[in-house]
Amino acid sequence: MYLTQGLHRALQQCPERTATIFSGRRHSFGTLGGRVARLAGALRTLGVQPGDRVAMLAHNSDRYAEFFLAVWWAGAVANPVNTRWSAAEIAYSLNDCETAVLLVDDAFAAQVPAIRQQATVVRTVVHAGDAAAPEGMLSYEALLQAAAPMTDAGRQGDELAAILYTGGTTGFPKGVMLSHANLWSAAVARLAELSMAPDGISLLVAPLFHVAGLGRLVTQIVIGATSVIEPVFRADAVLDAIERHRVSDVMLVPSMLQMLLDHPVFDAARLRSLQRIVHGASPMPPALLDRAMQALPHVGFITSYGMTETSAVVSLNGPMCQATRARFDKVLRSVGRAGYGCEVRIVDGEGQPVLSGTVGEIAVRGPGVMLGYWNKPAETAGALRDGWLFTGDGAWMDGSGYMHVVDRLKDMIISGGENVYSVEVEAALMLHPAVASCAVIGVPSEQWGEAVHAVVVLRPGHLADGQALRDHCRTRLAGYKCPKTVDFIEALPLSAAGKVLKNRLREPFWQGRSQRVN
Template identity: 35%
Template sequence: MEKTWLAHYPEEVPSSFAYPKENLASFLVHSAQRFPDNPAIWFFGHTMSYRELLDACCRFANAVRALPLVKGERLAIMLPNCPQAVIAYYGALLAGLVVVQNNPMYTERELKHQLQDCGAKALVTLDELCPKVEHIRHETDLQHVIVTSMRDYLPSGTPLAQSPSLTEQNGVILWQILLRQGASELPRIEIDAAEDIALIQYTGGTTGVAKGAMLTHLNLVANTIQSALWSYKLRDGQERYLGALPFFHVFGMTVLMNQAMYKAGMLILVPRFQAKDVLRFIHEFKPTVFPGTPTMYIALMNHPDVGQYDLSSIEICVSGAAPLPLEVQAQFERLTGGKLVEGYGLTEASPITHANNFWGERKNGSIGIPFPDTEARIVDENGNDVAAGEIGELVVRGPQVMKGYWNKPAETASVLRDGWLFTGDIGKMDENGFFYIVDRKKDVIIAGGYNIYPREIEEILYEHPAVAEAAVVGVTDSYRGQTVKAFIQLKPGQQVTAEEMDAWCRANLAAYKVPRAYEFRESLPKSAVGKILRRELTEESKQNA
């Protein structure tokens, strides 16, 4: 196939690279050797050097091996962006374990599914999340729950006080005690980077059934380096990364945590995105790299006090997880003087496959061109290439593409064919090799950068005793890009308010999945075979907006 996009590569970006076949945690090890005294992490006034961070990761690795956890077993992490999230991640990898990231906003139902599916033997989480874990723990394979507190790494923090609910009993282990028990020498675990799984990252797909994408050490090493090659002006040991994207999302994991460790940069940790806090962090700590979602950039631009802050330190931003509106891109670049470009990826590709050039040619509305060593095609329903400008499914191939889905061979075979990943996204490629996404995966709602799957929400609605039928669609929202709307048909004689339905959903779904609007109807539109037509509801919502 002709890679027309290579003509638009800057001279500084190679079309191919020899990716090291090593443990993903080697990024941290190498940076600690080169820049031991450089700051690795800043967290509300507490700074850790690369030497200190590596020491903590080694202690964590050796301590969990002594539990014992052995190579290949799964360790789950359910933490916001904080030092413990970084230490547990790289510590687990140094120990040869497989990391499973969990969103702290998950409900018990969602957490239980992932823990049951991956068979995690240990979980690292916050003290305030312990009740959620304890309620479902007996239904999982968890043997160890490692508990920490946000106070543990605050400047004025004190050691996590032991209490009756947080004693070292029944497999509950206190974070600070665990690290004190671990030896500080670097573990020596043999890794086959191309075969050994570093991460099981869950993604819903179009069906809403959560599947664990198996990402190898080489997958994640390659994608981190591809991203760094694309950002070729960044300097080793000098950049500051604004860590507002959550590390439990593969986008933040790669372009922030992994890339910062690879480049020996400083991670400015933001546990929860609050526009005013982020503006202050930029003003005071001068980050140079700020990956994010359109929602984040919109929130900053529209904050009433934005004019009081100096944002000129920002040099590059890559926007992902949702389409980037042109006016947002232009306004944010004017505000900061930096470059904001749109990229594209998916969990199954670690996640980035395409991006626009930061300092070269870019096209508005495009997701850009494929990364080094990445091939992309647009194909028809039979898998045949379509002509430039024609619409079809985007398929990609490269070293960042996953090994497959955890324990799901049929689903793996349906999306991985002859090395090509069928993304399910509909797009086109122009004659210059720039790619465009025409539509997202069928029915998937993308709100504030999160993929939300209608079927999952509908199942919760159907569990309500008053609901006869339900359909969930995405409607346009100026802030989140899309938001969730539920159409509900009640059973005869039943009466339920929108407030009551909202309470029901909030008890069973993570907050970002909860519908923002409810519409009760006498009936829902259906096809000849009785299938509810979500597309009709979507079109009606657009017309009534």
């Protein structure tokens, strides 16, 4: 199957249906199809051939959706760029996969000179913003108006569709190669398990350079449904968009959900249209999920586990709402069971399955698993072994197949010979009424090898010191799991996808030392 198939289907069956809503602009599927065919034709005039890479550095927009579809229509490969990266990191990714054409919006146009100085492969920059195109860049809308529509190139199946670069927290970023079949099968598997009607309206606020945002866009195109697109996450704007456009479905990472609930203008009555919230990308603190379910009792909450290398979806849990939570109580804290279209098992260091209830590494097999890492055969061989993807996530599975993720293996703390899972300690800290958010890391200790260290953000108007939080943890955790030290900061460092950047928190403690590698 191919990733423009859903657009062809919508053009045949519902060309008048609204495809995208962004910043006052509405495009029907008929309009979207015409713009995509012309943009693909424009890319061809710029020298883009089937298999070539085309990049976009921008916030979410309707043009970002057009970018993906047009690149695939032209038979090329999409390379969406992480908006949080420095010019050097961006240039590395562009040079690494030899991206010749780069699209940028108004927010990132000023970075282009620094990027082009280092990214020698880039020959053409297209300005996809609303302002006038800066000198040296081509105008997106002018290209569309001048271009003739081209016939869909029809690349499909195992042919490469996108290269999504990982965060690069342990060295240079790795380009995850995802095929048409990878992304399409992941979307269809999700739809088979959690069906969504074509008249459902989804809010796209997770960044489209991230697999969570891209996966949701692909799903919307597959079923020919409307996407309301927000450029970045802002709690007030998300509340307004859900209310104004009667959004039924949204994907949020836990940090986004917390900011939504904490916002002064939050009002559950404004979210009456909302039917489901899918959460994933990082662990959901149980206290936050409890709070959200109480605040929005009519909403079904769905836990999603996955990663870039699996085209997002591996397992799902839910939907769960306040009225049905008793039925899900035993599995509420799990990330669910293997979704349709993939196999999951928990393995030991030798790759052999472990007994039920035993912590090991999650291994995944199925049509959503990546082709490999671009130009990194050794890393590909390390991750893909005997047909399985070894994820680097630690978890245990119960007798009914429900997975409980305990930590990234690299984030696990070994203190005094005992394994301490940061997720468990964070969940305990989040139960304290003064804690707004937190992260737990391992820091060097002469006595213990590693010591448990907590970094905490307090709620406005609440007070707590390190001793109070340690005493609180001792009522819920074994002594060796409780934080030995606590730092208080105003905000945790987050990636553009809303994940806590624990490498930044660890760095000051481990500078000049050899940190344990799992």
